[in-house]
Amino acid sequence: MKIVRCASWICALAVLLMAGAVTVARADAPPSASTAELKDALAKAPTTSTLANGDPGGALTGTVNDVPVSDAKAGLTLGDTANQVGQNKIAINFTWTLITGFLVMFMQAGFAMVEAGLCRVKNANHTYMMNFFVYACGLFAYWIIGFAIQMGGAAGNGNLGGLQPLSGEFPVTLFGHTWGLFGRSGMFLAGHTYDVGVMVIFLFQMVFMDTALTIVTGAAAERWKFMTFAISSVLMGAFTYPIFANWAWGGGWLSQLGANLGLGKGYCDFAGSGVVHAVGGLTALAVAMVIGPRIGKFNRDGSANAIIGHDISAVLIGCFILAFGWFGFNPGSTLGASGAGCLRIGSIAVNTMLAGCTGTFGALLYMWVLKGKPDASMSGNGLLAGLVAITAPSGFVNTAGSAIIGFVAGLLVCLSVSFIENSLKVDDPVGAISVHGTCGLWGVLSVGLFADGTSNYGGSWNGVTGSVTGLFYGDASQLVAQIVGIATLVGFVFTFSFVLNWVLDIVFGQRVSAATEVAGLDLPEMGQLGYPEFVLRPEPDYLQVAEQAAVA
Amino acid sequence: MAATKSQGSAFTLFMVGITTAAAGIAYFSTGTGKLALLVGLVVLAWSLFMAFKIKPLEGRIAAGAQPAVMKLVGIIVVLIGWMIVVGGLFVTSSVGGRFTTTIIGFAVSLVGVLYILPAAVNKNAIWKA
Numbered sequence: 001m002k003i004v005r006c007a008s009w010i011c012a013l014a015v016l017l018m019a020g021a022v023t024v025a026r027a028d029a030p031p032s033a034s035t036a037e038l039k040d041a042l043a044k045a046p047t048t049s050t051l052a053n054g055d056p057g058g059a060l061t062g063t064v065n066d067v068p069v070s071d072a073k074a075g076l077t078l079g080d081t082a083n084q085v086g087q088n089k090i091a092i093n094f095t096w097t098l099i100t101g102f103l104v105m106f107m108q109a110g111f112a113m114v115e116a117g118l119c120r121v122k123n124a125n126h127t128y129m130m131n132f133f134v135y136a137c138g139l140f141a142y143w144i145i146g147f148a149i150q151m152g153g154a155a156g157n158g159n160l161g162g163l164q165p166l167s168g169e170f171p172v173t174l175f176g177h178t179w180g181l182f183g184r185s186g187m188f189l190a191g192h193t194y195d196v197g198v199m200v201i202f203l204f205q206m207v208f209m210d211t212a213l214t215i216v217t218g219a220a221a222e223r224w225k226f227m228t229f230a231i232s233s234v235l236m237g238a239f240t241y242p243i244f245a246n247w248a249w250g251g252g253w254l255s256q257l258g259a260n261l262g263l264g265k266g267y268c269d270f271a272g273s274g275v276v277h278a279v280g281g282l283t284a285l286a287v288a289m290v291i292g293p294r295i296g297k298f299n300r301d302g303s304a305n306a307i308i309g310h311d312i313s314a315v316l317i318g319c320f321i322l323a324f325g326w327f328g329f330n331p332g333s334t335l336g337a338s339g340a341g342c343l344r345i346g347s348i349a350v351n352t353m354l355a356g357c358t359g360t361f362g363a364l365l366y367m368w369v370l371k372g373k374p375d376a377s378m379s380g381n382g383l384l385a386g387l388v389a390i391t392a393p394s395g396f397v398n399t400a401g402s403a404i405i406g407f408v409a410g411l412l413v414c415l416s417v418s419f420i421e422n423s424l425k426v427d428d429p430v431g432a433i434s435v436h437g438t439c440g441l442w443g444v445l446s447v448g449l450f451a452d453g454t455s456n457y458g459g460s461w462n463g464v465t466g467s468v469t470g471l472f473y474g475d476a477s478q479l480v481a482q483i484v485g486i487a488t489l490v491g492f493v494f495t496f497s498f499v500l501n502w503v504l505d506i507v508f509g510q511r512v513s514a515a516t517e518v519a520g521l522d523l524p525e526m527g528q529l530g531y532p533e534f535v536l537r538p539e540p541d542y543l544q545v546a547e548q549a550a551v552a
Numbered sequence: 553m554a555a556t557k558s559q560g561s562a563f564t565l566f567m568v569g570i571t572t573a574a575a576g577i578a579y580f581s582t583g584t585g586k587l588a589l590l591v592g593l594v595v596l597a598w599s600l601f602m603a604f605k606i607k608p609l610e611g612r613i614a615a616g617a618q619p620a621v622m623k624l625v626g627i628i629v630v631l632i633g634w635m636i637v638v639g640g641l642f643v644t645s646s647v648g649g650r651f652t653t654t655i656i657g658f659a660v661s662l663v664g665v666l667y668i669l670p671a672a673v674n675k676n677a678i679w680k681a
Contacts (some may be wrong), residue, residue, distance in 0.1 A: 028571040188578055230563055261650075400584075487637040490634070491658075492634055513554070514612055
């Protein structure tokens with residue numbers, strides 16, 4: 001027993017001696033290179049008196065002295081420096097995302113000018129007001145519930161700090177796989193979603209959502225009852241848009257097609273040809289069908305009359321404002337400028353402007369060669385068509401691909417306008433269904449064709465390792481994922497919008513009275529003319545239909 | 553008649569109702585949340601009733617009646633097409649097979665969108681009269 005006790009004491013003493021030796025050795029060791037470098041940098045940093053003399057060259061401002069120290073006693077540590085580097089990355093990405101979001105917000109002004117310019121002067125105030133008020137309607141609806149449905153389960157974005165409070169995706173299990181259906185975190189941005197990163201993603205996603213909403217006002221212009229427009233917009237911002245956006249961007253089932261079924265990288269829509277533009281365009285088609293054509297648009301034999309807009313200068317300036325805002329739309333969709341492949345923002349911006357350019361060429365040449373004149377409004381729509389089409393593929397394609405995508409969109413918009421008007425007999429005063437619906441779907445499809453496999457946003461997309469690659473670069477399964485997205489846009493979004501607006505028509509009535517429509521909506525609906533000092537010229541006979549003749 | 557005070561009141565009630573109902577959903581786990589949802593739904597129903605009541609006073613519109621059955625048929629066809637697309641993803645695991653079912657489903661949906669529904673909404677169009 002004594003021997004055991006003695007041995008125990010000897011062992012304990014040995015352990016103590018070893019620990020002491022290690023401690024002494026550590027204390028005697030020279031500081032690591034990084035610590036020494038930090039001290040050296042501190043010693044070389046300009047003093048307060050040096051800085052007081054001014055820094056015209058900018059070489060002295062922004063030094064090691066500007067790195068916050070977490071423990072004053074310990075001084076600057078490597079941990080402090082690393083934390084500052086991390087915060088700088090997030091700060092760069094926050095700033096980038098917010099500023100590009102502000103650019104997208106300004107697109108509302110462009111939409112207002114394009115839509116109002118393409119409408120008659122007697123409806124100018126009403127059209128501008130729809131574009132103005134849709135911003136408030138959409139924003140409010142998105143704040144109370146829409147954002148939660150769309151992004152409430154979208155945690156995991158490293159560019160914006162992780163967004164961990166958004167972890168409430170509602171899943172279903174089907175055929176052995178888990179599929180996201182809608183998010184649940186973030187209603188009113190309250191509780192744990194009162195978070196700096198969540199606020200940034202809210203602002204950015206909100207302005208995208210409002211873009212989709214304002215597309216609809218163009219297709220239903222000159223006959224949409226203001227009250228019903230407002231309610232329809234609130235419901236679209238609360239439900240229609242967020243549901244599809246969740247499926248594509250919020251961790252929903254379309255984005256999981258790659259991880260669950262091996263279809264490419266899942267449905268890929270970089271900045272929203274499908275999520276924003278096709279949702280807006282297809283909802284516009286649904287509303288235009290429910291609401292019916294304007295008085296005088298179609299003759300008894302079904303042929304269409306041209307109803308000319310009142311201000312082509314507003315239209316073209318509006319198009320330029322939209323093109324400017326698109327530099328927020330597409331490059332901003334990296335959600336950052338630092339890390340995870342975000343340096344591709346330059347490529348995305350060039351793709352954007354190039355597709356707009358070739359879209360303009362496509363539409364202008366089509367009109368000039370086949371109709372005899374380089375039509376201004378169709379040229380403007382060509383620019384927008386190219387921009388809409390490149391929105392989904394902008395982050396995945398090269399410049400040749402973007403030029404082709406834009407040019408095809410420019411041709412497509414001309415053909416689509418004619419088809420919708422002459423074959424479907426649907427009246428779309430501004431061409432919104434063609435620009436945003438048709439070309440939005442083309443943009444989604446083009447990802448599955450032209451994605452060149454060179455993008456690398458952190459090494460994976462939608463949880464699948466590798467780069468998005470289309471059919472022409474070797475991955476046919478990506479094309480299938482894109483067509484599933486297109487079919488969902490047509491099959492679900494259009495149907496949902498049609499039923500919703502049909503119900504609104506039954507309860508509220510979608511359309512103003514025939515008397516109001518003939519008189520113009522400015523005075524009866526808004527109480528004020530858009531241009532009160534203008535003398536209105538009489539319209540052509542076919543647009544002068546008396547109320548009795550117009551009503552069935 | 554065009555925009556009126558009654559319309560403004562109905563819209564205000566609608567906004568109050570949807571906001572209260574949303575707050576109720578957000579805090580549904582609490583007693584106050586359940587109450588808010590109930591109150592919100594009641595206010596929403598009230599706004600719908602109010603709007604429905606004033607609708608006939610707003611004048612006749614320049615649009616013919618759209619046959620409901622035909623519209624329903626169109627909607628169902630569009631939805632069937634989408635179901636074929638979604639269901640087809642689980643019928644086969646080959647890319648070619650999924651491509652085929654997706655295209656078939658999409659084509660069915662297009663029949664609804666481009667043929668049945670336009671025919672329905674234009675059946676009694678005023679420009680035909």
